[in-house]
Amino acid sequence: MIAETVCSAVSAAGLGIAAVTAYRKRFLAATRIAAYSLVPIGLVMTGVVEWLADTAFSPTAWAGFGVLGVSWLLFATTRAVERRRGGTRKERRTAAKEAAGREPVAPTASAPSLGQATRPAARPANQPRRESASEDFSDIEAILKKHGI
Incomplete structure (x- = not known):
């Protein structure tokens, strides 16, 4: 009233x-x-x-709102866990099967087609990659020396 x-x-x-x-x-x-x-x-x-x-x-109505809130929280939590894992169990299983049975069609297709001179030289598969940490830091050292640091 x-x-x-x-x-x-x-x-x-x-x-x-x-x-x-x-x-x-x-x-x-x-x-x-x-x-x-x-x-x-x-x-x-x-x-x-x-x-x-x-x-x-009404206490019953507030209890109902509480139950709805808990339900929503459970749905949101399960969805967040699914996203973090990469989908549902069924989706992950089918993706793993597809990835295991598929070979790359053209492994060199990711290189840009600008000509032979711009492509990096291919190294043999049995030769390990060498670490060039000194080359990476030489540019940084040159910049620091230029600024007097």
């Missing part, structure tokens, strides 16, 4: 403000204010306010 009275008072006050705004020749703003001020009385007339008031003071 109190919620309906408050909503009616808010609507009446809003319509009063809309009338004053229209008196000042701001008809577009007055129409917008009137539209907003009719919303609370419309909610009272449809019964939404009564339903909300009953729900707000």
